[in-house]
Amino acid sequence: MTQYSVTPEYKLMIGLRDSSNGDILWNIIQCGSFALAVSEWEMVRTYMEEGINSLPEDYTDELEEGSVEFFNLCRESYREEHSSIRYFFGFLIIQFFSGWTLPCYISAWINNRPKASFSKEVLEWSKPLPLDQHVKPSEELLNQTLEIRKAFSEGKNFMDYFKINNS
Structure with missing residues (x-):
């Protein structure tokens, strides 16, 4: 808040727990809007669920x-x-x-x-786990992914999907 205006500030905080001693390393990503913070998280979640091939090419x-x-x-x-x-x-x-x-x-x-x-x-x-230790997504998660992709194909965005489904 300044003498001229209120500037909203949004942050996406991701905590990485060290399994050996329980310490948490916080990574804070500055975002210009709530929708951008949610989009950042969705990108991370999609990467964790589907792997490197799910990310868009940087062209x-x-x-x-x-x-x-x-x-x-x-x-x-x-x-x-x-x-x-x-x-x-x-x-x-x-x-x-x-x-x-x-x-x-x-x-x-x-x-x-x-x-x-x-x-x-x-x-x-951060070292990659061997393939046999990769966790497979649950049936519920796969169903939710299909549901949101269907909403995207209908022209809805991420925020519209949650406004309709959570209200």
């Missing part, structure tokens, strides 16, 4: 802002939309003094640096 045809490819696209767009004099003074001179594509390369280098890793306990806990 996009958009260029990442700050990359050299994005810079070249901006340069070509500026050249097409403006006169030669404005392109020279409004783009080339400014980019020359700001390092041309050097900031893009520095950003890529920083983003590819090794990140801090998880603790040994989390890494040990």
Whole structure:
């Protein structure tokens, strides 16, 4: 709450229990809305139920802002939309003094640096179980999954499904 407005804040908290000593490691995911928090949980639940093949492929045809490819696209767009004099003074001179594509390369280098890793306990806990130890979903869970997929095929979203079925 600020002097200007109330800003809602939603968090998805996931607790990971260490079976050797009972400690809980909390992972908090910031979300912009309740629906987004529920969607995050649904993604985690679907992954746990169906495995890696249930996740969407991370494909996009958009260029990442700050990359050299994005810079070249901006340069070509500026050249097409403006006169030669404005392109020279409004783009080339400014980019020359700001390092041309050097900031893009520095950003890529920083983003590819090794990140801090998880603790040994989390890494040990996160190792995949052998296939014979995988828990199979119950019949009730499979029926609920079929029911919600039917609702999705009818054009309902996750929040609409629970408003109708839980009221």
